[in-house]
Amino acid sequence: MEAFPAPERTGLNSAYWDGLAEGRLMFQRCLACGHAWLPARAECPECLRAEWGWEEASGQGRLVSWVVYHVAFHDWFKARVPYNVATVELAEGPRLLSNIVGDAALRIDMPVVLAIEREEGVALARFRAG
Amino acid sequence: MVIAGIGHTAFGRLPGRDTVSMNVEACRKALEDAGIEKGVVDGLFVKVPTSRFESMYGQKVAEAMRLQPRVGGVWDQGGATNCSTIGFACMSIAAGLCDVAIVALADNPKTGTRAAYERAGGDDAAYGWFGVHAGYAMIAQRHMGEFGTQAEQLGAIAVAARTHGANNPHAALRLPLTIDKYMESPWIVEPLRRDDICLVSDGAAAVVIMSEARARELKVAAPVPILGFGQGHTSWDVPQRPVMTTTAAKVSAQTAYRMAGIGPADIDVAQIYDCYTIAALMTLEDYGFCKKGDGGKFVEGGNIQLGGRLPINTSGGLLSETGMPGLQMVMEGVRQMRGTSHNQVKGAKKCIVSNQGGVMTTHSTLILGV
Structure with missing residues (x-):
């Protein structure tokens, strides 16, 4: 059995994973142009400057789209199929991949709210119907 | 040229x-x-x-x-x-x-x-995000939700490719497909089934x-003769695209049409990269053969099969001839213009060819004509 594919921590993304561990979903915002983004990168993808800070997200978002895996491509997820993976757009703009928890029927553009869950000691930014 | x-x-x-x-x-x-x-x-x-x-x-x-x-x-x-x-x-x-x-x-x-096809999950692997299929499935779900595209309409693309491929002695998979059989094909990453996915x-x-x-x-x-060509490219990761349901195919085709001095109405036959059925459906929209969102209706009723309004993938494409990434579409375009295809479109004078890579990440277009 392959191990849980834990995220790789880097100097750049540790604030993101530390934030989730403390119950906060963080994103980056450019101090020069105000653009907001995820995942962590060293320069603003809009104005290309390297002056930015971390901000806490409200936890509100919308479901852009989702898929349901009926086949596992990694041992860790074999017992979990069928399971969903979703694209969520935060109210502040950044987008991330996630899972939607709970029993609500999914539809595109439905509101979702942050529901942080721990797996193998890693806090993950999951969402539920909002 | x-x-x-x-x-x-x-x-x-x-x-x-x-x-x-x-x-x-x-x-x-x-x-x-x-x-x-x-x-x-x-x-x-x-x-x-x-x-x-x-x-x-x-x-x-x-x-x-x-x-x-x-x-x-x-x-x-x-x-x-x-x-x-x-x-x-x-x-x-x-x-x-x-x-x-x-x-x-x-x-x-x-x-x-x-190994190179097994895309590394990166930090998203923790959420169970693996492989290329899921990227196309994510786009397909959005297209279905926005425009009401139906599974049977994706299936019509697979049926056309497999019907054409069955006539091609070089095709790796010469097994015709019906819509009923398509609908029985197992989910891989929903909303995509096995028969939505190209050969290896x-x-x-x-x-x-x-x-x-x-x-x-x-x-x-x-x-x-090569009448025109174009390219267009978008972000690596699917979630980072502001619009999921329009691809770089649009700008690529516009460039190629302009160079050729023709438009979609002039095209007699098309070889549309069909690594996944949804990719072909969206490319038909982005190439201007129908309005954005109408791709599902466009491919119904045999419209894209030999004898239909716009026959596509007349050698079977990636879904039936070979999963090889791209040149088979160009070669079939050449055969159509020479009049030597196994599924020849009678009197065809203009053929458009699409190639694309990643998860609708890169796109290129070629227009051939006689």
């Missing part, structure tokens, strides 16, 4: 063949088809094998053919590479950098390695490019 010759290996399982060897066979056959000697070739444009990346691969292929190209190298736009390198070859010839170019591709993911195939192909004048001098028997 013209495509002067086409050549390919067998498609499917080619155990023990390395990609350099397959490239050489395809190039030899393309030169034979053009009726020219190797010695006139001074440009060699190669797609790096997706199955195994290696450095300066283009010069390994050149060495295996004892070529000293004036222009050479490998390009990587995934499956979009081939129509793009044909464009680069045309521009190189026009600029005087070379005179006669070969564009070639070989891949052996079926019996060699397919070994194989190689090559085409020879030169000017019309050079083709006359060299007495090429059946040159096919």
Whole structure:
């Protein structure tokens, strides 16, 4: 059995994973142009400057789209199929991949709210119907 | 510029063949088809094998053919590479950098390695995000939600490809498909089923490019004019695209139509890259054959089969002929313009070809005509 594919921590993304561990979903915002983004990168993808800070997200978002895996491509997820993976757009703009928890029927553009869950000691930014 | 010759290996399982060897066979056959000697070739444009990346691969292929190209190298736009390198070859010839170019591709993911196809999940693997299928499925779900696209409409694309491929003796999968059988095909990553997903195939192909004048001098028997080409590219990760349901196919086609001086209404037959049914459906929209969102209706009722309004993928495409990334679509375009396809569209004068790579990440277009 392959191990849980834990995220790789880097100097750049540790604030993101530390934030989730403390119950906060963080994103980056450019101090020069105000653009907001995820995942962590060293320069603003809009104005290309390297002056930015971390901000806490409200936890509100919308479901852009989702898929349901009926086949596992990694041992860790074999017992979990069928399971969903979703694209969520935060109210502040950044987008991330996630899972939607709970029993609500999914539809595109439905509101979702942050529901942080721990797996193998890693806090993950999951969402539920909002 | 013209495509002067086409050549390919067998498609499917080619155990023990390395990609350099397959490239050489395809190039030899393309030169034979053009009726020219190797010695006139001074440009060699190669797609790096997706199955195994290696450095300066283009010069390994050149060495295996004892070529000293004036222009050479490998390009990587995934499956979009081939129509793009044909464009680069045309521009190189026009600029005087070379005179006669070969564009070639070989891949052996079926019996060699397919490690490069297994996309690394990165930090998203913690959420269970693996592989390429899911990226296409994510786009398909959004398209279905926004526009009401139905599973049966995706199925119509698979049925057309498999119907055409069954008539093609070179096709790796010659098993016709019905809509009912398509609907019974198992989910892989919902909303995509097994039969929405292309084949995995070994194989190689090559085409020879030169000017019309050079083709006359060299007495090429059946040159096919290149009327236009274009490219377009978007972000690597699907979630980062502001709009998921319109692709770089749109700008690529606009560039190619403008160069050719024609529009979608002038196209008689189309070879639309169908690594996944949703990719073909969205490309038909982005190429202007119908309005955005109407792709599902457009492909219904045999419209895209031989005898329909716009026959597509007349050799079976990636879903039936070979999963090889791209050149089979170009070669079938050439056959249609020569009148030699196994599923010939009678009187066809203009063919558009799409190539794309990644998860609708890179796109290139070619318009052929007589």
